[in-house]
Amino acid sequence: MKKIIGRGILDGKVKAEAIVSSQPFGFFGGVDPSTGVIIDRRHELFGQSIKGKVFIYPQGRGSTVGAAIMLELARTGCAPAAIVNMEIETITAAGGLLAKKFYGLDIPMVDQLQEDPFNLIKTGDIVEVNGTTGEIIF
């Protein structure tokens, strides 16, 4: 078992399967909020689902409407279980915060990890994310 420490952004603790990409990701045009499946044909995770998973990618990008997509993912039950970024964008953090405010859903978020997670965590690994303490355990 290994632990990486980062900065806890949004509270909550979950343990779930990881989905990992070293490419930036934007929620608008990136994911179908009715399924959680990635629809961005230019993204390496195209066709895979982030629903109920610990989604690990470097940073957000693209459209500022992204927070609304995250809110819809919360409504449809297709949101990721947690998000881990190197540096979180306001758009991503706001999406999680709104999911909590409007649907009472915790999507723990952690960024600024002390170690690069991309060589350590693989898609399919079971990862525990604590958004309060900033701990990632796998």
Added chain:
Amino acid sequence: MYLTDEEKQILDGQKGEAPQLAMEILKKIGEINGAKRLIPIKSVHLVLHAYKSAFDAGVDAAEKIAEMGGRFTVPTTIDPYGMDAENWRAARTPESYAVQQIRLANAVMKMGVIPVWTCTPYYGFNLPKFGDHIAWSESSAVAYANTVLGARTNRQTAIVDICCGILGKTPETGMHLKENRYGEVLIQLKIDREFKSWEYSALGYLLGKKLGSKIGVVNGMKGNVKNENLKSLCAAAAASGSVTLLHIVGITPEARSIEEAFGNNEIKEELIITEEDLLNTRDDMCTVKEGKVDFVALGCPQYTINEIVRVYELLNGRKVHPETAFWIYANSYAIDLAEKMGIRKKLEDAGVVIRAETCMIISPISEWGFKTLMTDSGKCSYYGPAECGTEIIFASVEECVEAAVSGRYVR
């Protein structure tokens, strides 16, 4: 984060439910970004505007905030309408979609939005000046406001922007602070001539990929650069990356020289961009290279009157191919001018459709069954495959008009 006594009262709910929710959200967002305080803003521009990107959750949230008493306290404009504002039925908008779009519009109208329904609010409706603090969403307009106007805004996001409009404030972070606005990467253009219009979109697309969220300083842009060129460049850069501010030396108010753009930052990274890079980027932007074109869509960001006139000139009396749809998206301001100039009628007689106050990305077009969308927009090239469900050909406006006439594009 420091809150004034009045802000604490708002947080305690003494000024009502909606301001309390807005303060809770802005306080948390401010804390995540290390803000020391909230600052007053001159205007807000919203992206909770189209049912296609707001979905049911966005409509519900807008209605809830409006019912809680949410009212804007600073001028607040909004992105394009989620369907043709003049005639959504003729645009084959599903009834179920229209119902939700109208609910969303009513909710933001109740909060006091100025219904400009445009992604280019800086063309007349909401024009910040140098140094103004504003809280805008719409990534292309954010990049334009910082880069071209020298106003200061972060990339706000849906609903957080509504909170900013209700409170008239935003956390003082990121682009609001001069020390965060200096350049990080030097981009040397090795193209010793004025750009062709498509090259601005390609440059933006390439810079978005290369820079991510870093601040680039573009040196060596030649010739008579138009506002429309900068609009295309900013939109593409903010779509393929998270570009918030580009310093274009000689254009950006804070970049009269490379030295001014970098301030105290060292130049740690340098990129060289050649004509070949732009040609390669153009290939990257296309999902197919050539063939039958059943949909030519211009106006992402929405076309200005100058761009509409240019299409009229390029058509030069010819008619659009019967198997090709040729649509131009524009805001009410540009459409009104096109009508007064008699150009709208002439374009429509030639087979061009003017779609009002919306765009191809955020209005539903799947009922049309288009296979291949051709556009001069870098932003549309990026979002088109996922949001329009079509193949994409990115090309110059001249090539787009030729393809609309012949129904085909051959390189």
